[in-house]
Amino acid sequence: MSKPETLGALRESGWESIPIRDEMRRNAIIRIRAGEPVFPNVLGYENTVGPQIENALLAGHDVIFLGERGQAKTRMIRGLTELLDEWMPIVAGSEINDDPYAPISRRGRDLVADHGDRTPIAWVHRSDRYGEKLATPDTSIADLIGEVDPIKVAEGRYLADELVLHYGLVPRTNRGIFAINELPDLAERIQVGLLNVLEERDVQIRGQKVRLPLDVLLVASANPEDYTNRGRMITPLKDRFGSQIRTHYPLDISTEIAIIEQERVHPETEDLEISVPSFMTEIVANLTFAARASAHVSQRSGVSVRLSIANEEVMVANAMRRTLRSGESHTVPRVIDLEALAAATAGKVEIETLDEGRDAEILSNLIRSAVLTVFKQRVPPESHRAVVEAFESELVVDTGEDVTDAAYTLLLNTMPALRIPVEALLAGEDQPESPAMIASAAELVLEGLHLSKRLNKDAAGGRAQFRGR
Numbered sequence: 380m381s382k383p384e385t386l387g388a389l390r391e392s393g394w395e396s397i398p399i400r401d402e403m404r405r406n407a408i409i410r411i412r413a414g415e416p417v418f419p420n421v422l423g424y425e426n427t428v429g430p431q432i433e434n435a436l437l438a439g440h441d442v443i444f445l446g447e448r449g450q451a452k453t454r455m456i457r458g459l460t461e462l463l464d465e466w467m468p469i470v471a472g473s474e475i476n477d478d479p480y481a482p483i484s485r486r487g488r489d490l491v492a493d494h495g496d497r498t499p500i501a502w503v504h505r506s507d508r509y510g511e512k513l514a515t516p517d518t519s520i521a522d523l524i525g526e527v528d529p530i531k532v533a534e535g536r537y538l539a540d541e542l543v544l545h546y547g548l549v550p551r552t553n554r555g556i557f558a559i560n561e562l563p564d565l566a567e568r569i570q571v572g573l574l575n576v577l578e579e580r581d582v583q584i585r586g587q588k589v590r591l592p593l594d595v596l597l598v599a600s601a602n603p604e605d606y607t608n609r610g611r612m613i614t615p616l617k618d619r620f621g622s623q624i625r626t627h628y629p630l631d632i633s634t635e636i637a638i639i640e641q642e643r644v645h646p647e648t649e650d651l652e653i654s655v656p657s658f659m660t661e662i663v664a665n666l667t668f669a670a671r672a673s674a675h676v677s678q679r680s681g682v683s684v685r686l687s688i689a690n691e692e693v694m695v696a697n698a699m700r701r702t703l704r705s706g707e708s709h710t711v712p713r714v715i716d717l718e719a720l721a722a723a724t725a726g727k728v729e730i731e732t733l734d735e736g737r738d739a740e741i742l743s744n745l746i747r748s749a750v751l752t753v754f755k756q757r758v759p760p761e762s763h764r765a766v767v768e769a770f771e772s773e774l775v776v777d778t779g780e781d782v783t784d785a786a787y788t789l790l791l792n793t794m795p796a797l798r799i800p801v802e803a804l805l806a807g808e809d810q811p812e813s814p815a816m817i818a819s820a821a822e823l824v825l826e827g828l829h830l831s832k833r834l835n836k837d838a839a840g841g842r843a844q845f846r847g848r
Contacts, residue, residue: 382466386479387496389468396480399463399554399594400439406462407436418458421451422641423634424626428455431624436462440621441577441597443562445606449683450626452600456511456558459598463505467554471499474546475553475591476508483553483591508555510548514564520572523547524582549576550591558598563605563612570616573597577619604679628671628684635664635687642688645695651702653710655695656808656819658757662717663690665749670728675741677729686727693723701780702815711815714822715780715841717746747830754827758800765796766824767833770847778822779842784814787821800824 383389397405410417416425417432432455435442444452470477470487477487479500491498512518520526528545549557559565565573575581577597581590599620606612629635639660645653667687670676697719698712721742730738770776776790791798804820805811825845829836837844 382500382502383468384500385496386491386494386498386500389479389500390496394468396478399556399596402464403436403459403462403596404439406464407433410462417462418451418455420641421455421458422637423629424451427630428624428626431622435622435624438621441619442622442624443599443601443606443620444624444626445601445603446626447602447628447681447683449681449685450628451684452626453558453560456556456560456598456600457509459556459596460505460509463508463555465505466502467505467508468500469503469554471501473501475550475593476503476555478554478594483593508552509558510552510555511558511560512548514559514561516564516566518565518569520569521545521547523549523569524572524576525550549595550582550593552595553591554594556596556598558600560600561605562599562601567611567613570613574615574619577616628682632661632664632668635667635684636660638684639664639687639691642684643691643695645692646699648699651699651708651710653695653699654809654813654816655691655712656805656816658753658804658823659694659712659819660691661753661757662746662749663687663694663720665752666690666720666724666745669745669748669752670724673741673745675730675732677731680729682728686724689723689727690720693719705781705783707784707815709784709810709813709815711784711813711819713778713819714750714826715778715843717750718841720746750823750826751830754823754830757804758824758827759803762796762800762803763828763831763833766794766800766828767847769794769796770834770845772847774847776825776845777842778825778845781842782818784818787818788814790821791817797821797824 383392383394407417411433416429417436418424418429432442444455446452467476468479470479470482470490472490473482473484473487475484477484479491479498482488482491512523525547526545527543531543531545575583576593576595580594581592583590601612603625606617629638664687667682667684667690670682670686671678676682694712694716695710697716698710701716702708702710721739724742724745725738730741732738732741774794791801801817801820801824802811804823805816808816810816825834828834829845833848834845835848
């Protein structure tokens, strides 16, 4: 349908103006009745954070999300725009999205007064009704609320004239959603400037006799440690938020894996086929869970889900590099590719240790712990004995980046006992007969038996040898 272009046509169309909270409540009710999640792309919050958000929307509250890094706070805040109507009419040329039926800016009021039903109307998409500011120590009241524009004064306007004002981010998001990330990082005097926005719903700019009754939903995020009376938050501002919602990391491995599979980005190449066995993704997810439980990793700064995503991507990248060097065409990550995870992990966790230079050792222990966990879960214990017995005849198996996929297929032919645990790992995987998939499963079996103290391993320079004990 064509959109009305004048105020008179807008009235004839039957469009009604409602506050943003009522608009979002109405659209939230539609989703809740349909059984749809408010944030379909945010996993793991269905029974915890999700109901709290729905309550806040139904109550029409300003919201603050408390949580460590990588808990989808910003994604949820930005996702709130999907609960706005797709298009909204404003007085054309308005800097603060003036409601055509009740403009609040001087410019908007004058346009409606001068043109009446011929006042031109513009339409704003919901994606443009969102404003965001990362709180930094140098953020000023002028950034958020507004300031006198010296250029307009120089043009001859009086300071008492409302038209000399340059509106800040909050007024420019009128009839929309304004978000402040890391709210406690705002200076206290700037936090005071937000009190009226949250309670009285107005702003006052630079001593001007102007009152703008804004229609804004304010959403913020903060670290729980900073959002306390002892931290950097002033108590009156805390009191203004209607709902405080605590986020969390995934509560189980399956959710972590689902997030990895949803967010990971694998490079696309014409001459390489990339497959990631489920057990390798499980190792990546278990590594993150091990880091969250480790006494050697700072839990105050958190262990983000981004760690899992980055580790998955770098694991696949290392497998690609190995495949390209070998001239093969099927890229499948192996245990040997987990050595690349240290580079991605080191930048996303903070190691706490009194011993200098132990960071690499701690990260290696976390990776080994994740491999052993998946091995115990996925490989039947009754299949171990036959493989260990096969090594008692002084058998030696070499692994490494330069060992081809075909070499592992040959190994299964010479050691039938290894085929049983390999097939158990590959059950349900795509292309279980692929040499690259067999190689990946075989390496996990060998490494798992070593970590279970059933096989000896000598490793050096990206190569390893497995032999009986």
